[in-house]
Amino acid sequence: MVSCARGLRPAVFLDRDGVIVIPHFQNGRSFAPRRLEDFRIYPDAAASLDRLKQRGFLLAVVTNQPDVGQGMILQSEVDAMHERLRRELPIDMLKACFHRQDENCDCRKPKPGMILAAAGELGVDLTKSFMVGDRNSDIEAGHAAGCTTVFIDLGYDEAPPDAPDHIVRSVAEATDVILGTTPTTQGAA
Numbered sequence: 001m002v003s004c005a006r007g008l009r010p011a012v013f014l015d016r017d018g019v020i021v022i023p024h025f026q027n028g029r030s031f032a033p034r035r036l037e038d039f040r041i042y043p044d045a046a047a048s049l050d051r052l053k054q055r056g057f058l059l060a061v062v063t064n065q066p067d068v069g070q071g072m073i074l075q076s077e078v079d080a081m082h083e084r085l086r087r088e089l090p091i092d093m094l095k096a097c098f099h100r101q102d103e104n105c106d107c108r109k110p111k112p113g114m115i116l117a118a119a120g121e122l123g124v125d126l127t128k129s130f131m132v133g134d135r136n137s138d139i140e141a142g143h144a145a146g147c148t149t150v151f152i153d154l155g156y157d158e159a160p161p162d163a164p165d166h167i168v169r170s171v172a173e174a175t176d177v178i179l180g181t182t183p184t185t186q187g188a189a
């Protein structure tokens, strides 16, 4: 076997809010839920992730949660939310950035730090992997990591990403795109 990618697996990297968790909408913008009682997983998330898992994709959630660094939500509350995700969804890894933008960390999207770290820990072939997100920063991070990008367009009143590889409306549609295009992607690689 000459491939240097031997043993590495494809993954789907998923943003949290607006992808697997229902965001709070206000004035055309979306916000992370701040209370555990407001934390709701999209009804189609579990089945979608199960489908991806069955096709051999590793699943990693990568999420910016700056409200923690800004003191607007306790980290223990976010930890409880992420416990629920781990319990109810077949995810292999969850990485969260709790920094504020002005802290200029390496993990906050649009930087690819969380994707690259998860890929290293899980043994991921990034060229056969996907990043799914609802904001420009997700798509930029996915591009920077070398993944195929899938933009879930929820119609926010903000600039859409420049050049996502695919545009869909939900995590279920993102799953359809990923499962439909994977053989083509692998064949072209």
Ligand SMILES: [Mg+2]
Pocket (backbone or CB within 6 Å): 015, 016, 017, 018, 019, 133, 134, 135
């Ligand atoms: Mg989001």
Ligand SMILES: [Zn+2]
Pocket (backbone or CB within 6 Å): 097, 098, 099, 105, 106, 107, 108
């Ligand atoms: Zn960070």
